[in-house]
Amino acid sequence: MIIVKDLSHTYQPDSPRPCRALHNVSFTVENGEYIGIVGRSGSGKTTLVQHINRLLRPTSGAVLVDGQDINAPGFPVKEVRRKIGLVFQYPEHQLFEETVFEDVAFGPRNLGYSGSELPGLVSEALSLVGLSFDRYHSRSPFSLSGGEKRRVAIAGILAMKPRVLILDEPTAGLDPQGREAILHRLERLRVEQGLTILMVSHYLEELLPRVDRLLIIKEGSLLLSGTPRDIIKQSRELHGVGMEVPQFVALLQRLEEKGHPVRTDALSVRETVEELMKVMKGKGKGGAI
Amino acid sequence: MELSKQILIGQYIPLDSWIHSLDARVKIALVLVLSVIIFFVDTGKGLGLCFAFLLLGVLLSRIPFFYFVRGMRVIAFLVLTTALLNLFLVKGETVWSWQFLTISKEGVQISLLMSSRLLFLFGVTSLLTLTTSPIALTDGTERVLFPLTLVGFPAHELALMMTIALRFVPTLLLEAEKITKAQMARGADFAPGGLAQKAKSLVPLLVPLFVSAFHRADELATAMEARCYRGGKNRTRMKELRSDYNDLVAVLLVLGLVCLLQVV
Numbered sequence: 001m002i003i004v005k006d007l008s009h010t011y012q013p014d015s016p017r018p019c020r021a022l023h024n025v026s027f028t029v030e031n032g033e034y035i036g037i038v039g040r041s042g043s044g045k046t047t048l049v050q051h052i053n054r055l056l057r058p059t060s061g062a063v064l065v066d067g068q069d070i071n072a073p074g075f076p077v078k079e080v081r082r083k084i085g086l087v088f089q090y091p092e093h094q095l096f097e098e099t100v101f102e103d104v105a106f107g108p109r110n111l112g113y114s115g116s117e118l119p120g121l122v123s124e125a126l127s128l129v130g131l132s133f134d135r136y137h138s139r140s141p142f143s144l145s146g147g148e149k150r151r152v153a154i155a156g157i158l159a160m161k162p163r164v165l166i167l168d169e170p171t172a173g174l175d176p177q178g179r180e181a182i183l184h185r186l187e188r189l190r191v192e193q194g195l196t197i198l199m200v201s202h203y204l205e206e207l208l209p210r211v212d213r214l215l216i217i218k219e220g221s222l223l224l225s226g227t228p229r230d231i232i233k234q235s236r237e238l239h240g241v242g243m244e245v246p247q248f249v250a251l252l253q254r255l256e257e258k259g260h261p262v263r264t265d266a267l268s269v270r271e272t273v274e275e276l277m278k279v280m281k282g283k284g285k286g287g288a289i
Numbered sequence: 290m291e292l293s294k295q296i297l298i299g300q301y302i303p304l305d306s307w308i309h310s311l312d313a314r315v316k317i318a319l320v321l322v323l324s325v326i327i328f329f330v331d332t333g334k335g336l337g338l339c340f341a342f343l344l345l346g347v348l349l350s351r352i353p354f355f356y357f358v359r360g361m362r363v364i365a366f367l368v369l370t371t372a373l374l375n376l377f378l379v380k381g382e383t384v385w386s387w388q389f390l391t392i393s394k395e396g397v398q399i400s401l402l403m404s405s406r407l408l409f410l411f412g413v414t415s416l417l418t419l420t421t422s423p424i425a426l427t428d429g430t431e432r433v434l435f436p437l438t439l440v441g442f443p444a445h446e447l448a449l450m451m452t453i454a455l456r457f458v459p460t461l462l463l464e465a466e467k468i469t470k471a472q473m474a475r476g477a478d479f480a481p482g483g484l485a486q487k488a489k490s491l492v493p494l495l496v497p498l499f500v501s502a503f504h505r506a507d508e509l510a511t512a513m514e515a516r517c518y519r520g521g522k523n524r525t526r527m528k529e530l531r532s533d534y535n536d537l538v539a540v541l542l543v544l545g546l547v548c549l550l551q552v553v
């Protein structure tokens with residue numbers, strides 16, 4: 001369980017122009033939850049997630065992982081990094097080894113896993129992201145396609161066996177297929193490995209049907225928090241943080257405005273289609289569009 | 290952000306002062322003149338005069354005096370080594386000796402002279418970079434080097450390289466910071482053990498950094514070609530450098546110093 005309590009962060013606090021990136025953010029993440037973090041660029045999402053595995057230290061406030069303050073003096077950093085895996089934005093930019101195997105093994109090696117354990121860890125991590133160990137382990141990471149590189153980079157984090165996985169815009173810059181593949185893999189990871197997942201994203205569409213809870217960040221503060229259905233109803237607030245509701249929700253809202261009895265909290269195209277079907281059937285009974 | 294604090298490249302401080310307002314070409318030329326002159330100065334009085342002149346420059350530039358002095362720490366090691374080497378190695382009239390170490394009268398003099406010259410050199414060049422924006426600096430360099438193009442010297446290309454290098458310092462610093470964090474998230478430790486271990490631990494940082502730097506260079510070249518960049522020939526400027534009577538005053542001040550140095 002992760003507890004973030006009154007977290008504030010100011011960059012360059014002593015300079016003439018301090019930059020307040022986070023302000024009194026508090027929330028709790030239960031084990032096994034899938035959390036989506038949404039906000040426009042520069043709202044503090046990345047700063048927030050970097051606090052959770054102690055890449056940044058709070059200016060004030062605390063981050064507790066399993067009841068322990070990870071910023072307490074003497075708290076072992078590697079313990080935090082082992083428990084909480086953080087996949088950066090464009091993680092493929094951090095690949096550096098000569099082979100995929102060596103790159104994925106970099107994290108586990110730093111955590112002190114011995115040489116004999118590495119092949120098992122690497123092959124498991126690669127299969128979790130859908131890459132065959134035999135086909136990929138001896139290739140150079142620089143010879144792979146963009147989507148493959150990203151999956152190797154994510155495998156590099158998974159090989160460290162984290163219990164919490166944080167991803168900072170994992171689908172940015174991927175084509176629809178690569179995007180779908182990553183999202184699908186994440187859901188399987190959660191079901192099969194019981195991982196807790198926090199995902200930062202710009203796209204409400206990809207979070208809505210998947211996550212248990214959404215956190216909406218605006219200018220360094222937590223603006224809204226709730227289930228996707230609760231959040232999607234507050235389209236005005238979403239508009240205020242530069243997020244538009246997905247087109248299918250907008251469609252249902254328009255229908256509601258016109259007086260049709262539809263629910264407007266659909267989370268996916270499929271749910272929307274079901275609603276539309278109801279309206280169409282209603283028309284058959286004498287309703288008017 | 291942490292890294293950018295330690296590295297003082299392109300340490301331009303935008304203030305509104307008389308020195309800031311001078312033409313970059315004039316400033317560069319004067320710094321060159323001063324750098325040459327200091328090697329002809331070999332008396333205490335002369336050195337005193339030069340440093341008084343430098344102090345005047347710092348005061349006129351409105352740069353906080355202590356900030357300026359703190360900037361000098363960068364070359365403290367070089368100055369100290371120069372001083373010590375000269376102190377012990379220059380032969381002459383012995384004034385002090387202990388075992389194999391001897392200090393001569395000439396050694397003391399030369400050691401003081403050399404370290405003062407180094408300090409002065411660094412002082413005037415710092416004053417130049419602190420008061421001149423990188424763009425103006427490269428622009429000025431190009432113009433000062435312009436006569437050399439007659440003998441085939443690539444002045445424009447050199448200035449362009451300087452501009453690009455300066456432009457990408459902050460970008461690469463941010464990039465380095467991001468990669469450092471990403472590797473730390475993978476359990477990397479950037480400060481362990483001896484030199485060899487340290488060098489090895491930098492590989493996960495340097496390889497991605499170089500890869501991205503090459504990518505950027507490639508993209509920049511494409512972007513420049515897409516906008517028909519063909520080198521410096523027949524290129525005009527949006528901001529022309531202009532000299533006015535202030536620059537004349539600066540030149541006269543330096544000339545005055547030179548004359549004074551002749552007298553004392």
